[in-house]
Amino acid sequence: MVDIWIYVQQKDGDIEAPTFGLVSEAKRLMTELDAAGQITAVALGPADESTLSALGTYGVSRVLQVTGKQMHRYQGEIFSRALLNLAHNEEPTCLLMCQSAETEDLAQRLAALLQAALVTRAMDFSMRPDGTARAVRPVANGYLFEEVTLDSQPTPVVSFLPAVLLDTIPDRDTLAAVTTIPLPDSQDLKTRTVEVIEAAPEDLDLEEADIIVVGGRGVGKGDSFDVIHSLARAIGGSVGGTRPIIDWGYLTYDRQIGQTGKYVSPRLIINCGISGANEYTAGMEKSQQVIAIDQNPRARIFRFADLGVVGDVHQILPLLISRIEDQE
Ligand SMILES: Cc1cc2nc3c(=O)[nH]c(=O)nc-3n(C[C@H](O)[C@H](O)[C@H](O)COP(=O)(O)OP(=O)(O)OC[C@H]3O[C@@H](n4cnc5c(N)ncnc54)[C@H](O)[C@@H]3O)c2cc1C
Known part of the structure; x- marks a missing residue:
């Protein structure tokens, strides 16, 4: 049978x-x-x-x-x-x-x-x-x-x-x-867990993370991606990327979200400079609260957003980070 x-x-x-x-x-x-x-x-x-x-x-x-x-x-x-x-x-x-x-x-x-x-x-x-x-x-x-x-x-x-x-x-x-x-307790294990060490939120596995900040091609090359790490640190989030970011080498493949990357469903996901191609959204559409920041008001990502902000990520994110830091 x-x-x-x-x-x-x-x-x-x-x-x-x-x-x-x-x-x-x-x-x-x-x-x-x-x-x-x-x-x-x-x-x-x-x-x-x-x-x-x-x-x-x-x-x-x-x-x-x-x-x-x-x-x-x-x-x-x-x-x-x-x-x-x-x-x-x-x-x-x-x-x-x-x-x-x-x-x-x-x-x-x-x-x-x-x-x-x-x-x-x-x-x-x-x-x-x-x-x-x-x-x-x-x-x-x-x-x-x-x-x-x-x-x-x-x-x-x-x-x-x-x-x-x-x-x-x-x-x-x-x-x-x-x-x-x-299952009776196994006594003959080759490996034993002696301590569980908590990861810093930014390094948390994307599947475990409660909050994720994701950068896309619109964030740009060079040092531009640092702003994504800064926002993640400010709000205690983990960092993810779309495929161009992984192709450019700014994040490792285990940080890619999407059809051929990770499937995530955090409490909050902030998408920065991401158009929202279906190969990307297939990996994040079960997120609970979605924020999108993109300069193109017609970007597909806004269809998934609970809060959409139209504008340049390099103007919006530094302001957002300084507001958050002022409140601490
Ligand atoms: C078989 C297959 C599998 C794939 N798997 C995946 C996958 O797992 N994950 C994945 O991500 N992709 C995957 N892709 C690629 C996918 O189709 C898209 O090409 C990719 O998701 C686009 O990434 P992006 O949104 O970062 O870039 P783009 O589509 O280029 O979007 C960039 C966005 O940034 C905005 N922008 C530009 N400058 C600024 C600025 N200064 N401020 C604000 N906004 C700005 C633009 O308006 C645009 O909306 C796959 C493709 C194929 C064919």
């Missing part, structure tokens, strides 16, 4: 939106495979049973939840072993994840343990009844795409770029059965 597994992405006990997009992908694969089967969600950690069983209303048949003292915070060795045990016992058809800092690590560990095929940052993935599987992923920062074929045995691990996962709505009344599997 076809059994497609999806990995439940959680934050503070809530299921994150891309998980529901994975259910859509799983349904699509099920149709492609044209065989009877089920979708299984695998949850590691603290989400409560009612939250998990509600996945049934999206089409998930059952949830396997691994719980234990060591599951409260992501640790690669423990999480990958927990998944390995489940996958060994049940041999799912494939395991789908949503790309994040956590799954970047987890998917690689698990695929190595399973000795299975791995595709990260997938934009498309398909499996055929004859056992062939293929995927498409961007390379060279989205300037090229590669198509790969992969072995469908043992269980391939595929992590999708969040921006390609579609919004999904519940389409049935059924709840999923949740099976809880307690």
Whole structure:
């Protein structure tokens, strides 16, 4: 029987939106495979049973939840072993994840343990009844795409770029059965967390950040980008960029937001000198409050903005920063 597994992405006990997009992908694969089967969600950690069983209303048949003292915070060795045990016992058809800092690590560990095929940052993935599987992923920062074929045995691990996962709505009344599997504490770990060191807000991983200041091509070259760092420091935000900023080398690739970069949903995002191309907005449109500053009143970014300011970033941002600093 076809059994497609999806990995439940959680934050503070809530299921994150891309998980529901994975259910859509799983349904699509099920149709492609044209065989009877089920979708299984695998949850590691603290989400409560009612939250998990509600996945049934999206089409998930059952949830396997691994719980234990060591599951409260992501640790690669423990999480990958927990998944390995489940996958060994049940041999799912494939395991789908949503790309994040956590799954970047987890998917690689698990695929190595399973000795299975791995595709990260997938934009498309398909499996055929004859056992062939293929995927498409961007390379060279989205300037090229590669198509790969992969072995469908043992269980391939595929992590999708969040921006390609579609919004999904519940389409049935059924709840999923949740099976809880307690995980005993592991004593034989090769690595142990001894301390958790908080990052300065400016250096926070974009997926974790509450506030993000993003600079685009309109901020300009040379020292011009410093104003984005200054604003981020003044308001305790992290710094992101559009693709031109990464291409110019002012920020590293892990700071790119968009279809081929990071998917973010902070409480506040401030977009500076960004036109709002759909490849960019695909990575930030779930942000709660959006501010945009651009000199072109017709810029597409304003369609997403709760507050839009038309003007030159190099006039507006220094004024804004000095106002904020005056209030401190
Ligand atoms: C397959 C593919 C994948 C892609 N993936 C991504 C991705 O993940 N992330 C991404 O960002 N892009 C991605 N892109 C590129 C994307 O299409 C856009 O080219 C890019 O987002 C544009 O970045 P931008 O808004 O900074 O620049 P532009 O589109 O050039 O916009 C610059 C803006 O700055 C404004 N401006 C200029 N000077 C000033 C000033 N002094 N003050 C205020 N405003 C000013 C202009 O009015 C303009 O609106 C991808 C493209 C492709 C084809």
